[in-house]
Amino acid sequence: MKDVRIGMVGYKFMGKAHSNAYRSVPMFFPDRAKPVMAAICGRDESGVKQAAEQFGWDGYTTDWRELIARDDIDFIDINAPSDAHKEIALAAAKAGKHIFCEKPLALTLADAREMLAAAEAAGVTHMVGFNYRFAPAVQLAKKLVESGRLGRIFHFRAWFLQDWIIDPSFPLVWRLQKEVAGSGSHGDLGAHLIDLAHYLVGDMTEVIGMADTFIKERPLPSSMTGLSATGTSGKDAQTGPVTVDDATLFMARFASGALGSFEATRFAAGHRCTNSFEINGSLGSVKFDFERMNELEVYFTGDEADVQGFRRVLATDPAHAYAEAWWPAGHTIGYEHTFIHETVELLDALQEGRQPVPNFHDGVKCQAVLEAVDRSIEERRWVTIAEM
Template sequence: MAKLNIGMVGYKFMGKAHSNAYRALPMFFPDRITPTMKAICGRNTEAVSAAAEQFGWAEHTSDWKELVSRDDIDLIDINAPSNAHKEIAVAAAKAGKHLYCEKPLALSLQDSRDMLEAAEKSGVKHMVGFNYRFAPAVMLAKRLIDEGRLGDIYHFRAWFLQDWLVDPDFPLAWRMQKEIAGSGAHGDLGAHLIDMAHYLIGDIKEVIGMSETFIKERPLPEETGGLSATSGNPSQTGPVTVDDATLFLARFGNGALGSFEATRFATGHRSTNSFEINGSKGSVIFDFERMNELQVYFTDDKEDVQGFRRVLATDPAHAYAGVWWPAGHPIGYEHTFTHAFVEFLDAIKEDRQPVPNFNDGVKCQQVLEAVEQSVKERKWIDVSSL
């Protein structure tokens, strides 16, 4: 099969996840285009060199501009902090490179629209990293909705709960700085919930929200990553300029109602990413911590056995079941990235845009900013007005 040379910008949490997915593809999907891990890029030369060796990249560089200009690179994978997304994506698009970019797509709605425009103008393929769409149980929920087995959809409620910032002495990592991250729990966790709502239910019409920053000053870090940091002098602090928690209500274009909660202060929750959907004929519940399972309820079950049932969604619920393990053997978080890249590689081969792409990233950014505007103005905001 044809090969695709990958250049990746970023080497920490998402860099490791993406690298693992690229390495798994030839083994489990041998009939697809083969990704070649050509070069990885990061600002810290020593650290990116170590990552290249650990993850299996052929080369490393600290200059992303050199990387995107190379003739032997076909696709640029962007998983650097959010403030770097636009500049790298626009330059890569102009250089004719296909684009994979982590969420949220950009720091602002306008930046995300600029990225989409650049990609469309260059005619490259583009994809955004909403990997949870590719969990088996989510794919089963999507199928039940599309086939009408849940009937008319009335409610979508979703929550993404973490607790890694509860300690007030945790240093000021970049995810707590608005100029780098764009927003806090809202853009980091809430973006996944918004995209899931768009994927499963449809467009969000209007929103009203509230948010809070519980710890407003934190120790300055000596060294920082996205989800980790080491403290220098604890007496030296800096302001937290993003939200610690954001909640909002939504109305969908199809009349359904939604509620969303994203927080990093839910003690006892390491990564509770869940949704519940209620329809006229049934309901489903998904919990990422049990990602191979879907709780399913149908109103036409006999009354004496009505209730939520546990469905193991490993086979034949999703499109990629056959390449992994025998029926009943679960898969993990890392497989959602592999499935996302399968979609991307198939789209390149078939000369179509993958899904989700930058259009979905822009739609998500539009809702994120509508909620932020609602928080400031304390009123309902029409998403289409942005």
């Protein structure tokens, strides 16, 4: 297995998560190809230089085109803001580089389809960053659905609740600007719910939704990183319009006949990262909450009447996905491990000459649902995915 040399664009929240994954794989999954952290890219030279040193990259640049032009780099990791995804991915595909791109894949469905077409035409490996699939408890939910142990699936309900911008004085960071982020809670949080629904239950056929922006104007930021920022104040204080949704809710029908409900908001006080779903079937149900990510609540209708009820399954035993690489049973793992497992899937795909899952096809499918919901809100009607 040869080393895989990486060029990464982006160095803040996701850049740190990805860097940690690349550094951790050789220690915990030593039978995979080794990720070599060749170079990292960011627009701010002092910031990207510091990140390169802190995260363990061999070098850095302020021009992503330099990464793509290098013969000694095998694939490009894109975790810059959403408005940069398309241009970088198209250039990487043209250069024959494999591509990992954070979600949402692009600002629009048309752009996402163009990225997929370019990657397919170039014959490169492509992956999209839906890391929550890779929590062992979510993998267990997939196993229970796929094996038929939950029976016919009736409902998938999901909610991703945060509260980090509930203060109206919180600055107008890039995630609140449509031209950069594409959408607000819908594309940032809801995209994860949509992908989990596709992964666990299957394709959706139609949707209907509603959305609102509760805070219309916010202070312009003087600095920002990850999910934190500082706003302008005093005589320099200025404000700008929030151009994305603060909360989006929608209902869906699945091709299987199941019904779905989805809620994504950044205005749920007390919820830091409540990424949850529940699946109800004819033979049982499962419940997952990422704030307790090592656990899956499981219920089977076939249990004896005197012991029926949800049971807590701790997905840390060797029977569960990826658990053999980590700690003794009961010793939990965290958020960062979802990115490590995601990287293992990418490396396995490169080694085996196949596309990893999820890939740009999944990114396009998610984008189609995102835009169908937007159209539904605008036109106040049910919208079929086939229209998109």
